[in-house]
Amino acid sequence: MHTALLLEMAAGALAERTATGPVSHGVTYAELAARARAGGVWLEARDAVTVVYIGLNGPMLPTALFASAEIGRPFAPLNYRLPDAELRRLLARTAPSIAIVDDDMLPRVEGVDGAVLVPRTAFEAACADPMNRQAVAPAADHDIAVLLFTSGTTGEPKVAVLRHRHLASYVISTVEFMHAEEEEATLVSVPPYHIAGIAAILTSVYAGRRTVYLPTFTPEAWVDLAAAERITHAMLVPTMLGRILTVLEARGEKLPHLRSLSYGGGRMPQAVVEKALALLPHVDFVNGYGLTETSSTVAVLTAEDHRKAISSDDPKVRRRLGSVGRPLPSLELEIRDPDGEVLPPGQSGEVYVRGEQISGEYLHRKVLQDDGWFATNDAGWMDDEGYLFVEGRLDDVIVRGGENISPGEIEDALRQNPKVIDVAVFGLPDDQWGEKVACAVVCNDGRPSADELAAWVKARLRSTKTPEVWAFRDALPYNDTGKLLRRQLKAEMTAQQPATV
């Protein structure tokens, strides 16, 4: 099944409802579909395969995505925040391509071999051109919908391949067609090149929910727009939520229209979730866990799960606030040991998933197993009721003297210390143990000593899990979608280590 059909269905069922932009002068579903078809006709006449998008969030993003889908061309949004040299290198990898580029970003990418540039305003005009609107694009047969570069926190960015059937299957198995009420509006602030940004377009269109775009994220601008546009739904990455809560608190703003906030894309400190629930009691919080390679969400901690966990005295139920919930009913999820054996509840291993939305494919390389299972490279475990706890990337697991130590568990323990603001735990090379536990920590003014923090961990976990190396920092390095750059910290601290004699 094809993603272009999702918009066609929406335009057929709710033609006059606003699809994107403000209620007063937004774009209706019928108009969005007409623009996408015209854009497809125009793109079809160019000699290019991949349609690249380099630009800020905005109503042209869904138009360009669906225009590409109409004619069966892969759509590849690139990270415009990268330094010019890196952005150009990624663009070169998409050749032969046509790139729709924000006008002010054009000089940054000019002259890349195999990429034809078109200013975004010119593409916008092509979508409005009556000539293109009257023409009909030939039927599409290419089945790649989206190409997404992974963030490359663990090396050179890979190109994840998402086919129409993966994305469409995700949408129709998780969203009820046209179930959104007329006044619902979602605020999208995750960038266009993030899988959550792509998923938001498709699910909002299928639900019939108006989409409002925040061109570029600041917590103040997000709060302003959410209030002005009476936003009811939004998706955030963890760092965004923390910063938004600070603004809401300072302003005493409650966002009375807000109904649902979903978050994902990284580890959310439990303290932030607790603060969010206290600050916005009228809002449903939903945690989604997924990867680019899985067409976004594969497990969900529902609003009801959040409420049950926060109000429970049972530590087992309470700790589920730190879980990513249960797998979607439309797919299978298992925890396996390094030999591929399925592990029982409570035991940590690698998270595997299987289902129609799972692509598990990179350009020129399929990593899906023959039986359809995809190894996520995430470490995690499930409790006896099927709640999944993700401990982080498998590569980040510290192996100290044969013992596997998950950084997440130690970070969680340290985050409970009121003096700790942010923390990252990772392994450093060690002659005796292979690896030793190291910790970079950001503290508030009442800065504790390393001994004090070590004692804190020891009292909660065990001595082998107590960090031996401590670094106090002003801030930790994150990429722009909120992923902690653990590898960078590790490299810095490895270099700083005194040479052993």
Add this chain to the structure above:
Amino acid sequence: MELKPGSRWKSAVCDTEVVVVRATQGGISLECGGHPMIAHAEGKPEGLAVAEAHAAGTQPGKRFADDVSGLEVLCTKGGKGSLSIDGREIGAKEAKKLPASD
């Protein structure tokens, strides 16, 4: 008729359109309003009407799954006729509460 995943079909007698979500082994006839559905690109035959026994209607966004053959279709456009396979009515899939994250 070859009911491949992603293939699109329309009713011969009403506005109903469907897309195949899960395919089946073949050898079955998918009908709407009591008449075999036709490929999306083809023209509609004339002179046919919705059969009384198959007039419950379809709604866009509803998924129809047949336990016997394994076929699953998604209704992309609603109409007056209802769906059947070899004359056997197939009902809409029970809408389970979906844990949407966005």
